[in-house]
Amino acid sequence: MASISLSGVTKRFGPVTAVDDLQLDVQDGEFFVLLGPSGAGKTTTLRLVAGIERPDEGRVLMNGEDITDMPPAQRDCAFVFQQYSLYPHLTVFDNIAFPLRSPMRRTPPAEIKQRVERVAQTLHIENKLHRKATALSGGEMQRVAIGRALVREPRVFLMDEPLSSLDAQLREELRVELKRLQRQSGATVLYVTHDQVEATTLADRIAILEHGRIQQVGTPLQVYEDPQSLHVAQRLGAPAINVLPAEWFEGSGPPRATHVAIRPEDVAVGAGNGPSHFDVIECSLVKHLVVAERSGVEVRAHTRMDQALHPGAPVRLSFPPDRCLFFDASGQRLPV
Structure with missing residues (x-):
């Protein structure tokens, strides 16, 4: 060869x-x-x-x-x-x-x-x-x-x-x-x-x-x-990586960050209202996938659940800082 x-x-x-x-x-x-x-x-x-x-x-x-x-x-x-x-x-x-x-x-x-x-x-x-x-x-x-x-x-x-x-x-x-x-x-x-x-x-x-x-x-x-x-x-990942506004992470990332990305499997899911309140768009127990929305931004979470969340139901999503990736305006990765 x-x-x-x-x-x-x-x-x-x-x-x-x-x-x-x-x-x-x-x-x-x-x-x-x-x-x-x-x-x-x-x-x-x-x-x-x-x-x-x-x-x-x-x-x-x-x-x-x-x-x-x-x-x-x-x-x-x-x-x-x-x-x-x-x-x-x-x-x-x-x-x-x-x-x-x-x-x-x-x-x-x-x-x-x-x-x-x-x-x-x-x-x-x-x-x-x-x-x-x-x-x-x-x-x-x-x-x-x-x-x-x-x-x-x-x-x-x-x-x-x-x-x-x-x-x-x-x-x-x-x-x-x-x-x-x-x-x-x-x-x-x-x-x-x-x-x-x-x-x-x-x-x-x-x-x-x-x-x-x-x-x-x-x-x-x-x-x-x-x-x-x-x-x-x-390019990699299904569901695709979440790309979130940097304003959601003020004080927890590099000051030049304009985009924050996190894989769906790293998003933590809880029930009820809270400071990280989202509205459920869809929930699939077969795919272990929750799609929720906040301020016009969709977020996908890949997680196992015992029962489905109904569309429109409130849900808490959190984003562990050590699993977040920060990018500047040109899309280049920033060190944390």
Whole structure:
């Protein structure tokens, strides 16, 4: 496998800067996720690593070797796309075997059979090998696309939102499968998604990407618990982090704070009136979620309750100071 480094990489398309002075290091054998909204530069970053695009500035390195000018075919990267991109006239076996029959990787037929069958068994599609790709379900087609990448045994896997077009149950099933396969193989994976659930369940480390720039890198827990900006704090968490007026916290935070954020699970819930009086908007015992309102500001609390609070009922909410995060007007985190 291989490590990947992008050093000062910038890529422009006319007046649009898709990737802006990107600094990124992916370790050998790491499952690394780029998380960001549409247009953040995630796919462009993958294409730069694959060699499909060439940077206007900066360098791309693999195992410390500068590969910026190396053709895609020589980089030994396997790309898995959002859409399956299978050959409809070929069987599952031939779709998976296709990379092994290319002129650069000409492989003996006996070895092709062995490797295809091993990959198919790993992905639980061994009984589909003689079917045409068009006779498969969406989940099966994506497994074939992943199998076509796995069979090559490349140095790096590049995955561009491969699960986003599947239904919720299939996404969950294949998330588990992908992580298991990566752990078994020790593969280096660079994976992009806009889905925070995928990011936090799959990643060894996450990079939050916005407007072509990395906002923060860390393990999912590090980024969740210690966001360095309000934007990063809002990228992770369901329900989303509460953003409250600084006036509610006068005297208990940095004087430059204009926003105070707190995770729903850190909000303390009590019954009745009080100085922190809120009115209940909704309450779900199934989701352990209370949504309340005060002065036009909604607050979400994630807590276990014995009985539901009715809409309009008064409730006390409190915000432990040691669980509050303070941000300045530009959205940057302030030390307490």
